[in-house]
Amino acid sequence: MEKGNATATINIAETSSERKGKAPLLAAPMEHAKGGYKRGIAIFDFVLRLSALVAALTATITMGTTDQTLPFFTQFFQFQASYDDLPAFEYFVITNPIVRGYLVLSIPFSIVCIVRRPHAVGPRLLLIILDTVMVALTTAVASAAAAIVYLAHNGNPSANWLAICQQFTDFCQKVSGAVVASFITVVMFLFLVVLSAIALRRN
């Protein structure tokens, strides 16, 4: 640990020079002192990305397999509900693979951030910008689907839209589950942005 001691001495020297008004050196000693803390953030970022991938996958599978046919039919048509009957759910199923693809592609960058910590400013900046875009994208589809699910459950007397969940119970349950999984993905993306911001600050 003689290297660590040498660094500590340099830090002290720099800190005293800062008091004389050379503040720009502030970032450098902090980075060395909190090396372990930063590696922890990078590893947590990686774990969070894997969890977000699982949540997004759950959301798509749940939504993609919603297909309920009622056991009775009239003379003219059979009652059937599937995700592709409602545009909001279709966008949900189309957008989720984009989010999953991004998460898979971002994992190598996350590993780069763990391995090459002090030099990983570029990848970190790229990740924070794309993560924020993903927050917006995931929230948009999850929230549009949530609005339609709410309508399917409760209906709307003013617009004369009737609730359809009394008939299509399985359909509604699955769709609600997918919306919840999607909001969990949103929360994970929010944490990823916060982590990246904290990590970026020390560079």
Add this chain to the structure above:
Amino acid sequence: MEKGNATATINIAETSSERKGKAPLLAAPMEHAKGGYKRGIAIFDFVLRLSALVAALTATITMGTTDQTLPFFTQFFQFQASYDDLPAFEYFVITNPIVRGYLVLSIPFSIVCIVRRPHAVGPRLLLIILDTVMVALTTAVASAAAAIVYLAHNGNPSANWLAICQQFTDFCQKVSGAVVASFITVVMFLFLVVLSAIALRRN
């Protein structure tokens, strides 16, 4: 400008010492070299915040004043549409003041970032985290309202929900305008996050 020259000399000295393996000092010289560029970012951040405030205000006023009564009525009731008939639009009107309040409160922090550039890491970090939360919040309400507006325009034959925009044309136009204004706010928040990330990187 003799102070600037002194700093430049120090920078060169540090850069040469970096080549000997003291990479952590990398952040410090960059910050001085790109001082003007960073002040530009801070000012653009301030302008963008003001524009987002205007966009959010437009969205709320447009949505809050949607109230259309049809010029005919039956024996039993008069046809009337207002934003508070649909929960998605109600959330929109409730959430927008929160966004506006945050924008107003964040403007002093933005000014702090302009004035005290090299030391403004704390405010910058606070702004990037809260901006990201606002991206999620604004997108959520805008997108839920968009899903309902789409339904009001097009209806849904599978769920037997009829389009109501043939009757309530004014209502639908105003609501669509509010949704567009809200998505403009989202785009501005996205830019704010990107700007903060770039500014944070140099610290």
